[in-house]
Amino acid sequence: MKDGNLRVRNYIIFVIFILFSFSIMVLDFFSNQEISSTISKRMNFLIPSSVNFPDYLEFFDTELFQTRNNLINENIRLKNEVLELRKLKIENDLLKEELDANKNLIESVDSTNYFYIKTTAFIKNNENKYLVSGGYDKNFEKNDIVINEEGFVVGFVDKIFQNHSEIIFLDDVDFSMPGLDRFGNEYLIQNNGSQLSVYTTSVNELTANIDFIFTASIFDQPGRFPIVSLSDAKVTVDDNKISSNIDIEEISFSFTDIYIVKTNDLP
Amino acid sequence: MIYLRNLLSIIAFVFLLFIELIINTILNFDYFLIMPFFIGMFIISTRRFSNFYISVFLVAGIYYDALYSSNILGFSSAKFLITMILMNFIVANQQNNTYLDLATFTVGIFIYKFTYSLEYLNPEFLYQILISSLVNYFLFRILNITIGKNVLKQKI
Numbered sequence: 001m002k003d004g005n006l007r008v009r010n011y012i013i014f015v016i017f018i019l020f021s022f023s024i025m026v027l028d029f030f031s032n033q034e035i036s037s038t039i040s041k042r043m044n045f046l047i048p049s050s051v052n053f054p055d056y057l058e059f060f061d062t063e064l065f066q067t068r069n070n071l072i073n074e075n076i077r078l079k080n081e082v083l084e085l086r087k088l089k090i091e092n093d094l095l096k097e098e099l100d101a102n103k104n105l106i107e108s109v110d111s112t113n114y115f116y117i118k119t120t121a122f123i124k125n126n127e128n129k130y131l132v133s134g135g136y137d138k139n140f141e142k143n144d145i146v147i148n149e150e151g152f153v154v155g156f157v158d159k160i161f162q163n164h165s166e167i168i169f170l171d172d173v174d175f176s177m178p179g180l181d182r183f184g185n186e187y188l189i190q191n192n193g194s195q196l197s198v199y200t201t202s203v204n205e206l207t208a209n210i211d212f213i214f215t216a217s218i219f220d221q222p223g224r225f226p227i228v229s230l231s232d233a234k235v236t237v238d239d240n241k242i243s244s245n246i247d248i249e250e251i252s253f254s255f256t257d258i259y260i261v262k263t264n265d266l267p
Numbered sequence: 268m269i270y271l272r273n274l275l276s277i278i279a280f281v282f283l284l285f286i287e288l289i290i291n292t293i294l295n296f297d298y299f300l301i302m303p304f305f306i307g308m309f310i311i312s313t314r315r316f317s318n319f320y321i322s323v324f325l326v327a328g329i330y331y332d333a334l335y336s337s338n339i340l341g342f343s344s345a346k347f348l349i350t351m352i353l354m355n356f357i358v359a360n361q362q363n364n365t366y367l368d369l370a371t372f373t374v375g376i377f378i379y380k381f382t383y384s385l386e387y388l389n390p391e392f393l394y395q396i397l398i399s400s401l402v403n404y405f406l407f408r409i410l411n412i413t414i415g416k417n418v419l420k421q422k423i
Contacts (some may be wrong), residue, residue: 024341036340039333159337
């Protein structure tokens with residue numbers, strides 16, 4: 001009986017604190033997340049955002065390579081690496097040819113107007129979203145685009161903290177971004193869980209011959225960074241609508257070599 | 268002394284939450300998650316349920332919301348406290364057995380992982396929760412057996 005009363009009393013106090021949490025939520029919601037922003041702007045000592053993924057995995061000591069056997073193994077590895085590099089050279093030549101073919105796309109990105117801040121994902125939160133280094137300290141803003149080494153858009157900045165930011169990547173279910181093709185058709189690219197759904201919101205010219213969907217200044221984005229390539233995807237042209245679906249599994253990028261694109265305001 | 272104990276508990280659970288995030292970032296398993304913070308929460312709510320831990324989970328939730336997510340401040344605190352109260356309610360009103368423990372654990376993880384996103388209803392996510400429940404419950408049992416065995420009290 002005594003235990004039962006004690007438990008009920010505990011429940012009541014728990015419920016009071018749950019209501020207290022809800023009141024904090026209401027306050028934060030109606031102040032446009034001003035409270036949480038103030039905390040996250042001022043606190044930068046509780047999160048190790050300068051840590052990179054490779055740092056976690058540095059178990060190997062360089063001393064290990066001192067022994068004769070290891071040197072022989074290293075020699076074999078280097079030999080394989082040379083062979084691999086030869087293969088890569090051939091691949092590189094092929095890519096150069098492809099690059100020339102896409103000259104129109106490359107020329108349309110005016111690299112002088114932007115600068116790129118290298119960042120890296122260092123933690124994944126419970127909502128499966130990645131946090132990357134750099135935040136208010138590096139002047140990140142909401143909806144800043146994130147590109148990979150090839151210049152393709154892989155996500156955008158969602159929430160900014162003092163020294164880190166939350167990113168919504170292409171493979172997140174919350175991903176949604178407008179884009180433009182070379183014919184001036186406007187698109188919305190959305191993640192529906194298993195596929196990246198690409199469909200027109202405004203049509204200028206009905207065609208299936210679409211290669212890339214770009215970012216565009218009309219959507220307040222830095223101009224002409226490719227978001228998705230539809231060259232190998234099946235494009236459907238219906239009555240006044242162009243659409244396509246890309247499997248999420250086909251999209252792969254490194255979370256360690258990504259860049260935030262910022263507009264260069266200096267003359 | 269009580270305040271010091273409270274402070275140490277807060278630091279321990281905040282650290283456990285941080286460790287949970289780090290582990291799942293590094294291992295990045297598709298089918299399950301390792302949840303030391305949730306295991307700690309389960310132990311507290313089913314074995315050591317007390318008002319003492321309210322502040323611990325309140326602060327842990329605020330810490331998580333303020334530094335790791337775009338949630339509204341207080342969302343995770345409320346979620347942690349609701350999870351605890353519900354898990355305690357299920358266990359306290361039934362006879363103790365492994366199946367009930369596992370069922371409570373699964374219900375707890377289901378609430379603990381709640382997000383206001385479409386992903387919550389994704390079958391893959393639900394599958395991940397089920398697998399995570401089994402894996403983490405197994406870890407909890409191992410921990411429980413280890414803690415339960417006090418070598419100093421063993422008769423020679």
